[in-house]
Amino acid sequence: xxxxxxxxxxxxxxxxxxxxxxxxxxxxxxxxxxxxxxxxxxxxxxxxxxxxxxxxxxxxxxxxxxxxxxxxxxxxxxxxxxxxxxxxxxxxxxxxxxxxxxxxxxxxxxxxxxxxxxxxxxxxxxxxxxxxxxxxxxxxxxxxxxxxxxxxxxxxxxxxxxxxxxxxxxxxxxxxxxxxxxxxxxxxxxxxxxxxxxxxxxxxxxxxxxxxxxxxxxxxxxxxxxxxxxxxxxxxxxxxxxxxxxxxxxxxxxxxxxxxxxxxxxxxxxxxxxxxxxxxxxxxxxxxxxxxxxxxxxxxxxxxxxxxxxxxxxxxxxxxxxxxxxxxxxxxxxxxxxxxxxxxxxxxxxxxxxxxxxxxxxxxxxxxxxxxxxxxxxxxxxxxxxxxxxxxxxxxxxxxxxxxxxxxxxxxxxxxxxxxxxxxxxxxxxxxxxxxxxxxxxxxxxxxxxxxxxxxxxxxxxxxxxx
Amino acid sequence: xxxxxxxxxxxxxxxxxxxxxxxxxxxxxxxxxxxxxxxxxxxxxxxxxxxxxxxxxxxxxxxxxxxxxxxxxxxxxxxxxxxxxxxxxxxxxxxx
Numbered sequence: 412x413x414x415x416x417x418x419x420x421x422x423x424x425x426x427x428x429x430x431x432x433x434x435x436x437x438x439x440x441x442x443x444x445x446x447x448x449x450x451x452x453x454x455x456x457x458x459x460x461x462x463x464x465x466x467x468x469x470x471x472x473x474x475x476x477x478x479x480x481x482x483x484x485x486x487x488x489x490x491x492x493x494x495x496x497x498x499x500x501x502x503x504x505x506x507x508x509x510x511x512x513x514x515x516x517x518x519x520x521x522x523x524x525x526x527x528x529x530x531x532x533x534x535x536x537x538x539x540x541x542x543x544x545x546x547x548x549x550x551x552x553x554x555x556x557x558x559x560x561x562x563x564x565x566x567x568x569x570x571x572x573x574x575x576x577x578x579x580x581x582x583x584x585x586x587x588x589x590x591x592x593x594x595x596x597x598x599x600x601x602x603x604x605x606x607x608x609x610x611x612x613x614x615x616x617x618x619x620x621x622x623x624x625x626x627x628x629x630x631x632x633x634x635x636x637x638x639x640x641x642x643x644x645x646x647x648x649x650x651x652x653x654x655x656x657x658x659x660x661x662x663x664x665x666x667x668x669x670x671x672x673x674x675x676x677x678x679x680x681x682x683x684x685x686x687x688x689x690x691x692x693x694x695x696x697x698x699x700x701x702x703x704x705x706x707x708x709x710x711x712x713x714x715x716x717x718x719x720x721x722x723x724x725x726x727x728x729x730x731x732x733x734x735x736x737x738x739x740x741x742x743x744x745x746x747x748x749x750x751x752x753x754x755x756x757x758x759x760x761x762x763x764x765x766x767x768x769x770x771x772x773x774x775x776x777x778x779x780x781x782x783x784x785x786x787x788x789x790x791x792x793x794x795x796x797x798x799x800x801x802x803x804x805x806x807x808x809x810x811x812x813x814x815x816x817x818x819x820x821x822x823x824x825x826x827x828x829x830x831x832x833x834x835x836x837x838x839x840x841x842x843x844x845x846x847x848x849x850x851x852x853x854x855x856x857x858x859x860x861x862x863x864x865x866x867x868x869x870x871x872x873x874x875x876x877x878x
Numbered sequence: 879x880x881x882x883x884x885x886x887x888x889x890x891x892x893x894x895x896x897x898x899x900x901x902x903x904x905x906x907x908x909x910x911x912x913x914x915x916x917x918x919x920x921x922x923x924x925x926x927x928x929x930x931x932x933x934x935x936x937x938x939x940x941x942x943x944x945x946x947x948x949x950x951x952x953x954x955x956x957x958x959x960x961x962x963x964x965x966x967x968x969x970x971x972x973x974x
Contacts, residue, residue: 508951508959602935615933644940645933709920712913720894727895730968734961741971746897758902759909762890766882766910767917769893776917781930783923788931820909821916837934862934 413628414574415480419521422479423468429461429479429523436481436525439572448547448557448566449483452526453492457481460523475521476635482517483567483576486527487534487610488619490514497610498542499532501732501752511608512643513577513619513636520635528563528576532754533723534584534612536560537826540817541756548813550592551852555810558588561622565592568622575632576622581612582711583805583830585620586842590805590855593844595623595872597633598830600862601837602647604633605640613718614645616834626873629841633865647863654866657874661799663689664699669803669829678804681846681854686802688875696802703790704832706783711831712824713767713780719757720764726752759820788836795861800868803829805842805855829857839865843872882911 421427437457440449467473484490487497489507496502514524531541539547539562547562549555550569557566561578565588568576578585580598589596597620604619611617619636623629630653637651665686670679686696728734728748735747753761767776794801806826816823833840838861845856860868887907891898898906962969 505959508955509949602937641942645935645937647935647937703923706920706923709917712917713920724895728961729970730956731959732961738971741973742895743897744971745895749895750897750899750902753896755902755905755909758894758896758898758906759913761894761896762887762906762910763913763917765890765893766886766914769890775921778930779920779923779925781932782925782928783920784931785928786923786925788934819912821912824913824916 413623413625413631415477415623415628415631418480418574419476419478423474427479429464429521430458432479433457433461433481433523433525436573439570440526440567443570443572446548446550446553446566446570447545448528448563448570449526450486450496450498450529450544450563451493453490453524456492457523457525460518464521464523473521475519476631477517478521480522480575481525481573482522483526483528483564483573484514484524485530485561485564485576485578487530487579488514488577489608490524490527492524493527495527495610497533498530498544499752499754499757500543501726501748503733505732509608512605512640514608516635516638517632525573528561528567530563531560531756533610533757534560534579534581535719535756535760537583537587537823538811538816539563539588540813541754543754546813549810552810554812555852556591556813558591558810560584562588564622565589565594565596568592568594568624574623575628578620578622579609579612580618580620580834581616582715582834583827585622586805586830586840586855586857587826589622589842591810591853593847593853595626595629595844596842597621597629597869598833598840599633599637599865600647600839602645603637603651603865605638605643605646607640607642611722613715614722615718616715616837626869626876630869650863652866654870656870658867658871659693661694661871662797663694663696664794664798664801665696666704666801666803667698667700668702668705673807674804675808677848678806678808678854682802682804682856685845685856689802692874699794699798699801701790701794701832703783703786707787707832707835708824708828710780710783710787710835711827712763713776714784714835716760716764717768717777718764719760720768723757723761756820784835787832791832791836791838799860800864800871801859803857803859805829805857809848809852809854833859838862839868841868841872843875882907882914
C-alpha cells in the first residue's frame with residue numbers, strides 16, 4: 412500500500428495523528444535543508460490544521476481520504492501560510508489572497524501543506540537553476556541538478572519528506588525532475604485539473620500534477636485534484652476514475668526518434684529493459700516513427716514564450732509584487748520593476764514571445780507553429796489508431812551537473828525534447844522510475860496516451876510496479 | 879531567416895516593458911540569436927493547407943449564469959498587496 416494511503420488509514424484509525432505526521436514531515440524538511448528543495452515552511456498553519464483535523468476526526472467523524480497526510484506545494488500554486496513567490500523576486504513577499512482550487516480540494520480531504528517548494532522562476536527552466544533563490548540539488552547526487560521546473564517537489568518526494576508533492580507541467584516540468592529523482596511524475600490530460608490559482612506560464616499547456624513514490628498514491632491524489640471547476644473554463648467535464656483492473660495485451664509503440672545515438676546509452680538501455688518487462692507481461696512493444704516530433708521543441712519555444720509574454724505582462728509593480736524604488740516615471744515603474752524582478756530566462760522567454768508575435772514575424776513563427784502543432788497532433792492520433800500507448804525516455808540524459816547547461820539556453824531547452832510533444836498535444840504522460848545509471852543516477856521511462864487515458868496509463872504503471 | 883540586432887533587442891525590450899542595461903542587451907542579443915537559429919528550423923515543415931491549432935480540449939463556449947459571485951478575496955485583502963497606497967486606493971506615480 413502506498414505511503415499516502417497508509418498515513419490516511421493510520422490517522423483515521425487512531426494509530427497515528429495528523430499532528431504526529433505533520434511534525435514528522437517538518438522534522439524531515441528541517442533535516443534536509445542542504446538540498447534547498449523548500450523555499451518556505453507553512454509550519455504554523457500546518458500544525459493548526461493538524462490539530463483541527465485530529466479534533467474533527469474525533470468529534471465529527473471526519474473521514475477525509477487524505478486525513479493528516481502532509482504534502483508540499485510547488486511555489487507557483489497560490490496557498491496560505493507562506494508567501495507565494497514563483498521563485499521570483501518580483502513576488503518575493505506576495506501573500507496569496509486566495510488558494511488555488513487544487514490545494515483547496517486536497518485540503519478538504521484532510522491533506523496538510525507543510526511548505527512551498529523551489530522551482531525555476533515562473534517555471535521557466537528544466538533544472539531549477541533559474542530560481543531567484545538558488546538551485547535545488549538532486550536527491551541522489553548533490554553535484555547534479557534536481558531537474559525542473561518542479562525540482563523542489565521532486566526532491567522532497569524522493570527524500571521521503573512528504574509522501575506526495577504538487578508540481579506543474581507545461582513542457583515536462585513534472586516528468587523530467589521525476590525522472591531525475593527516481594519518483595513517479597504524472598502530467599495529466601490538459602483540462603483534467605483546474606489551473607485556477609496557479610501562476611500561469613503557458614495557459615494552453617499548463618497542467619497540474621503530482622509526484623509520488625507509488626502509483627496508487629498518484630491515483631488517489633489525482634482523483635482528488637481533478638474535476639471540472641467553474642473558475643477555470645478550460646477544465647473538462649469530470650472523467651478521471653481510478654482503474655482497478657490491470658490492462659491486458661496492450662499494443663505499445665516505442666518511439667524510434669527518441670532512442671537514437673544522441674540519447675544517453677544507459678537511458679536507452681533502461682527504456683529497452685522496461686519494454687522487455689512490458690512484453691513479459693503480455694503486451695506488444697513495436698518500434699514506431701514520429702518524424703514530426705523532431706520539430707516539437709521548435710514549436711514549443713515559439714508557442715510557449717508567446718503565451719509567457721502575455722501571462723507575465725501582469726507583473727508591472729503596480730497592484731502587487733515588487734515595485735522598484737528607482738522610478739521617476741510610470742514607464743520606469745514598469746520597466747525597472749520587471750528588469751529587477753525577473754531572472755534572465757524570464758526575459759529571454761518574454762522577448763522571444765514578443766518577437767514571434769510581432770508584426771512581420773507572426774506568420775513565419777507563431778502561425779507556422781500553430782499549424783505545425785496540428786501536424787504533431789495528427790501524428791499522435793494516427794499512431795493511437797493502432798497503438799494504445801507510446802513509450803520513450805523521459806529525458807535524453809540522467810541529471811546533468813549543476814552549472815553544466817546554464818551558459819547555453821538552447822542546450823538547456825534540449826532537455827525537454829522528449830516531454831514537449833505530449834504537452835503540445837494536451838495528452839497525458841507519466842514518468843516511471845526505470846532504473847539507474849551505473850553511477851546511481853535515476854532514469855525515467857515515459858508512457859504517453861491519448862486524451863483522457865490517464866487512469867489506464869496509471870493502471871499499466873501499477874501492474875508493472877508489482878513484481 | 880533572422881539575425882537579431884541590438885536595435886531589435888531594444889525594440890523588443892520596449893514592447894515587453896523591460897528596462898535593460900547595456901550588458902543585458904548585449905547578452906540577450908546573443909541568447910535570442912541562438913534561440914531563433916534553433917526555432918528557424920520549423921520553416922522546414924510543409925504546412926500548406928494545414929489549419930492552425932487554437933486549442934486542444936475541444937470545448938466550445940462554456941457559459942455560466944450572469945450572477946455576481948462574491949470573490950474570496952476582499953477589497954481590503956487585495957489593497958493590502960499594493961506596494962503603495964493612499965486613501966483606500968493603489969498609489970502610482972503621475973501618468974502625465
